[in-house]
Amino acid sequence: xxxxxxxxxxxxxxxxxxxxxxxxxxxxxxxxxxxxxxxxxxxxxxxxxxxxxxxxxxxxxxxxxxxxxxxxxxxxxxxxxxxxxxxxxxxxxxxxxxxxxxxxxxxxxxxxxx
Amino acid sequence: xxxxxxxxxxxxxxxxxxxxxxxxxxxxxxxxxxxxxxxxxxxxxxxxxxxxxxxxxxxxxxxxxxxxxxxxxxxxxxxxxxxxxxxxxxxxxxxxxxxxxxxxxxxxxxx
Numbered sequence: 498x499x500x501x502x503x504x505x506x507x508x509x510x511x512x513x514x515x516x517x518x519x520x521x522x523x524x525x526x527x528x529x530x531x532x533x534x535x536x537x538x539x540x541x542x543x544x545x546x547x548x549x550x551x552x553x554x555x556x557x558x559x560x561x562x563x564x565x566x567x568x569x570x571x572x573x574x575x576x577x578x579x580x581x582x583x584x585x586x587x588x589x590x591x592x593x594x595x596x597x598x599x600x601x602x603x604x605x606x607x608x609x610x611x
Numbered sequence: 612x613x614x615x616x617x618x619x620x621x622x623x624x625x626x627x628x629x630x631x632x633x634x635x636x637x638x639x640x641x642x643x644x645x646x647x648x649x650x651x652x653x654x655x656x657x658x659x660x661x662x663x664x665x666x667x668x669x670x671x672x673x674x675x676x677x678x679x680x681x682x683x684x685x686x687x688x689x690x691x692x693x694x695x696x697x698x699x700x701x702x703x704x705x706x707x708x709x710x711x712x713x714x715x716x717x718x719x720x721x722x
Contacts, residue, residue, distance in 0.1 A: 501653075539615075539698050539712030540654070553709055588653060597642055597661065597702075600710065602653035 499523065501603035503589050509609045515577040518606045522570065522591030528552075530600060531564055531574050532588040540588055546572060547595060579610045613637045615713035617699050622719045623689055631684045631697050631716045639704010645673050645684045646698040648715065654698055657684070686718075694720045 502521040510516050522529050527548050532540035543562065545553040549569040557564070561580070566572040576583055586605040592598040615635045623629040635643070642661040646654035660666055660675035660682060672685040686693055696715040703709060 537714070539700070539714050540710075541712070542709055545709060597659070599644075599656045599659070602655070604653050607651075 501589055501591055501601055503587075503603040503606055505606055506604060507607050507609075509611065510579055511611050512581055513578040515575065516579055516608060517573050517575045518587050518589075518608075520572045520574070520589030520603060522572075522589070523601055526591035526593055526601075527569075528592045528595050528598075529566055529572050530590040530592075531572070532590065534586045534588055534605070536585070543574070543587075552595065576608075579608075581610050584608060584610045613701075613703065613711050615699055615701060615711060617697075617713040617716045619714065620717040620719070622721060623686075625689055625691060625720055625722050627689050628685065628687050629689060629718065631686075631699075631718065633682045633684070633699035633713060635680050635682070635699070635701045635713075637701050637703045637711060640677060641702040641704055643673075643675055643682050644700040644702070644710065645671075645682075646700060648696045648698055650695070657697075689720050691720050691722070694718060 504519050529546045531543045534540040543557045544564045546566040549566050564574045586607050588605045589603040590600040592600045617633045645657040647657050648654040658673035665674045670687045675682045696717050698715045699713040700710040
Protein backbone atom coordinates (compact mmCIF):
# COMPACT_ATOMS: atom_id res chain seq x y z
CA UNK A 498 0.00 0.00 0.00
CA UNK A 499 1.14 3.58 -0.55
CA UNK A 500 2.76 5.27 2.43
CA UNK A 501 2.34 8.72 3.87
CA UNK A 502 3.19 11.35 1.26
CA UNK A 503 4.61 14.78 2.05
CA UNK A 504 5.68 17.74 -0.02
CA UNK A 505 7.88 19.57 -0.49
CA UNK A 506 10.84 17.50 0.72
CA UNK A 507 13.02 20.55 1.24
CA UNK A 508 12.30 24.24 1.70
CA UNK A 509 14.56 27.21 2.33
CA UNK A 510 13.02 30.55 3.29
CA UNK A 511 14.05 33.74 5.00
CA UNK A 512 12.76 34.67 8.43
CA UNK A 513 9.39 36.40 8.47
CA UNK A 514 8.35 34.63 5.26
CA UNK A 515 5.48 32.15 5.12
CA UNK A 516 5.61 28.47 4.24
CA UNK A 517 3.13 25.62 3.88
CA UNK A 518 3.58 21.87 4.00
CA UNK A 519 1.23 19.23 2.64
CA UNK A 520 0.52 15.70 3.83
CA UNK A 521 -1.52 12.86 2.34
CA UNK A 522 -1.99 10.03 4.87
CA UNK A 523 -2.41 6.34 4.20
CA UNK A 524 -5.85 5.63 2.79
CA UNK A 525 -8.34 4.79 5.52
CA UNK A 526 -6.30 6.26 8.35
CA UNK A 527 -8.51 8.46 10.48
CA UNK A 528 -5.80 9.92 12.70
CA UNK A 529 -3.16 12.31 11.39
CA UNK A 530 -0.24 13.83 13.29
CA UNK A 531 2.20 16.65 12.59
CA UNK A 532 5.54 16.47 14.41
CA UNK A 533 8.47 18.88 14.56
CA UNK A 534 11.92 17.28 14.80
CA UNK A 535 14.81 19.59 15.54
CA UNK A 536 18.26 18.23 14.73
CA UNK A 537 19.48 15.87 17.44
CA UNK A 538 16.09 15.60 19.14
CA UNK A 539 13.13 13.29 19.01
CA UNK A 540 9.93 14.30 17.22
CA UNK A 541 7.59 16.62 19.14
CA UNK A 542 3.87 16.48 18.46
CA UNK A 543 2.47 19.76 17.14
CA UNK A 544 -1.10 18.75 16.34
CA UNK A 545 -3.25 15.62 16.11
CA UNK A 546 -6.41 15.27 14.00
CA UNK A 547 -9.12 12.64 14.25
CA UNK A 548 -10.86 12.83 10.86
CA UNK A 549 -11.24 16.60 10.41
CA UNK A 550 -11.35 17.49 14.11
CA UNK A 551 -8.45 18.56 16.31
CA UNK A 552 -7.69 16.18 19.19
CA UNK A 553 -4.56 17.83 20.59
CA UNK A 554 -2.85 21.09 19.61
CA UNK A 555 -1.41 21.91 23.03
CA UNK A 556 2.16 22.26 21.70
CA UNK A 557 1.31 24.16 18.53
CA UNK A 558 2.60 27.79 18.62
CA UNK A 559 -0.74 29.18 17.55
CA UNK A 560 0.52 32.73 17.05
CA UNK A 561 2.42 31.57 13.96
CA UNK A 562 1.48 27.96 13.19
CA UNK A 563 -1.82 26.75 11.80
CA UNK A 564 -3.02 23.43 10.44
CA UNK A 565 -6.14 22.10 8.84
CA UNK A 566 -7.61 18.86 7.57
CA UNK A 567 -10.78 20.10 5.97
CA UNK A 568 -12.09 16.91 4.35
CA UNK A 569 -10.59 14.49 6.84
CA UNK A 570 -7.92 13.27 4.42
CA UNK A 571 -5.11 15.62 3.31
CA UNK A 572 -3.67 18.14 5.71
CA UNK A 573 -1.65 21.34 5.46
CA UNK A 574 0.60 22.91 8.09
CA UNK A 575 1.45 26.59 7.73
CA UNK A 576 3.99 28.83 9.41
CA UNK A 577 3.49 32.59 9.18
CA UNK A 578 5.82 34.33 9.86
CA UNK A 579 8.75 31.93 10.18
CA UNK A 580 11.50 32.34 12.76
CA UNK A 581 15.05 31.00 12.77
CA UNK A 582 14.14 28.48 15.46
CA UNK A 583 11.54 26.91 13.18
CA UNK A 584 14.34 25.24 11.21
CA UNK A 585 13.55 21.55 11.60
CA UNK A 586 12.12 18.52 9.86
CA UNK A 587 8.33 18.46 9.85
CA UNK A 588 7.02 14.93 9.92
CA UNK A 589 3.51 13.86 9.13
CA UNK A 590 2.25 10.52 10.46
CA UNK A 591 -1.02 8.65 10.28
CA UNK A 592 -2.64 5.73 12.06
CA UNK A 593 -5.83 3.74 11.71
CA UNK A 594 -7.24 5.30 14.87
CA UNK A 595 -6.41 6.78 18.24
CA UNK A 596 -6.02 3.44 19.99
CA UNK A 597 -2.94 1.18 20.18
CA UNK A 598 -2.19 1.52 16.48
CA UNK A 599 1.19 1.94 14.86
CA UNK A 600 1.93 5.39 13.50
CA UNK A 601 3.34 5.44 9.97
CA UNK A 602 5.59 8.38 9.18
CA UNK A 603 6.08 10.25 5.94
CA UNK A 604 9.56 11.23 4.65
CA UNK A 605 9.30 14.70 6.19
CA UNK A 606 9.92 18.23 4.98
CA UNK A 607 13.27 19.72 5.92
CA UNK A 608 12.78 23.46 6.55
CA UNK A 609 15.70 25.86 6.75
CA UNK A 610 14.96 29.42 7.88
CA UNK A 611 17.74 31.91 7.09
CA UNK B 612 6.14 16.47 34.09
CA UNK B 613 6.84 14.03 31.33
CA UNK B 614 10.36 12.82 30.70
CA UNK B 615 11.94 10.13 28.58
CA UNK B 616 15.67 9.44 28.91
CA UNK B 617 17.93 7.43 26.67
CA UNK B 618 21.68 7.60 26.00
CA UNK B 619 22.69 10.08 23.33
CA UNK B 620 25.02 7.76 21.48
CA UNK B 621 26.44 4.24 21.52
CA UNK B 622 29.04 2.36 19.51
CA UNK B 623 29.13 -1.38 18.89
CA UNK B 624 30.91 -3.87 16.66
CA UNK B 625 29.44 -5.74 13.72
CA UNK B 626 28.14 -9.14 14.83
CA UNK B 627 27.86 -8.13 18.47
CA UNK B 628 24.82 -7.50 20.70
CA UNK B 629 23.83 -4.05 21.96
CA UNK B 630 21.21 -2.96 24.48
CA UNK B 631 19.70 0.53 24.33
CA UNK B 632 17.97 1.59 27.54
CA UNK B 633 15.06 3.94 28.00
CA UNK B 634 13.56 5.25 31.24
CA UNK B 635 10.36 7.24 31.38
CA UNK B 636 8.16 9.30 33.67
CA UNK B 637 4.81 10.14 32.10
CA UNK B 638 1.26 11.02 33.04
CA UNK B 639 -0.29 7.59 32.64
CA UNK B 640 0.94 4.83 30.38
CA UNK B 641 -0.64 3.16 27.37
CA UNK B 642 2.31 1.50 25.70
CA UNK B 643 5.91 2.03 24.65
CA UNK B 644 7.22 2.08 21.10
CA UNK B 645 10.68 1.77 19.60
CA UNK B 646 11.37 3.37 16.22
CA UNK B 647 14.45 3.26 14.00
CA UNK B 648 15.43 6.38 12.09
CA UNK B 649 18.21 6.46 9.51
CA UNK B 650 19.77 9.85 8.83
CA UNK B 651 17.52 11.98 6.66
CA UNK B 652 14.70 9.46 6.70
CA UNK B 653 11.40 9.01 8.53
CA UNK B 654 11.14 6.89 11.69
CA UNK B 655 10.07 3.29 11.08
CA UNK B 656 8.30 1.11 13.63
CA UNK B 657 10.32 -1.61 15.39
CA UNK B 658 8.35 -2.78 18.41
CA UNK B 659 5.50 -2.15 20.81
CA UNK B 660 5.21 -3.16 24.48
CA UNK B 661 2.18 -2.58 26.67
CA UNK B 662 2.59 -5.44 29.16
CA UNK B 663 5.69 -6.32 31.19
CA UNK B 664 8.10 -8.71 29.59
CA UNK B 665 10.06 -9.38 26.46
CA UNK B 666 8.80 -9.11 22.89
CA UNK B 667 11.02 -10.77 20.30
CA UNK B 668 11.01 -10.06 16.59
CA UNK B 669 13.88 -11.52 14.65
CA UNK B 670 17.17 -9.86 15.60
CA UNK B 671 15.35 -7.22 17.64
CA UNK B 672 13.80 -7.67 21.11
CA UNK B 673 12.20 -5.14 23.41
CA UNK B 674 11.62 -5.39 27.14
CA UNK B 675 9.29 -3.45 29.41
CA UNK B 676 8.99 -3.04 33.18
CA UNK B 677 6.11 -0.71 33.98
CA UNK B 678 6.83 -0.66 37.71
CA UNK B 679 10.36 0.60 37.03
CA UNK B 680 9.43 2.88 34.14
CA UNK B 681 12.07 1.11 32.08
CA UNK B 682 12.47 -0.44 28.68
CA UNK B 683 15.32 -1.66 26.55
CA UNK B 684 15.82 -2.53 22.91
CA UNK B 685 18.18 -5.43 22.24
CA UNK B 686 19.80 -5.76 18.84
CA UNK B 687 21.56 -9.05 18.07
CA UNK B 688 24.00 -9.98 15.31
CA UNK B 689 24.61 -6.34 14.52
CA UNK B 690 24.96 -5.33 10.90
CA UNK B 691 26.38 -2.15 9.44
CA UNK B 692 22.91 -1.17 8.25
CA UNK B 693 21.78 -1.04 11.90
CA UNK B 694 23.68 2.24 12.26
CA UNK B 695 20.82 4.66 12.93
CA UNK B 696 19.04 6.60 15.65
CA UNK B 697 16.74 4.57 17.89
CA UNK B 698 13.79 6.44 19.36
CA UNK B 699 11.90 5.41 22.47
CA UNK B 700 8.33 6.77 22.59
CA UNK B 701 5.64 6.46 25.24
CA UNK B 702 1.91 6.79 24.74
CA UNK B 703 0.57 8.68 27.74
CA UNK B 704 -2.64 7.98 29.56
CA UNK B 705 -4.82 10.89 28.58
CA UNK B 706 -4.92 11.81 24.87
CA UNK B 707 -5.53 8.89 22.56
CA UNK B 708 -2.55 7.98 20.43
CA UNK B 709 -0.27 10.86 21.42
CA UNK B 710 3.37 9.73 21.55
CA UNK B 711 6.07 11.40 23.59
CA UNK B 712 9.51 10.75 22.13
CA UNK B 713 12.91 10.59 23.76
CA UNK B 714 15.81 12.38 22.08
CA UNK B 715 16.99 9.21 20.38
CA UNK B 716 20.14 7.09 20.71
CA UNK B 717 22.59 7.36 17.82
CA UNK B 718 24.05 3.88 17.28
CA UNK B 719 27.23 3.48 15.27
CA UNK B 720 28.13 -0.05 14.16
CA UNK B 721 31.83 -0.47 13.36
CA UNK B 722 33.41 -3.30 11.35
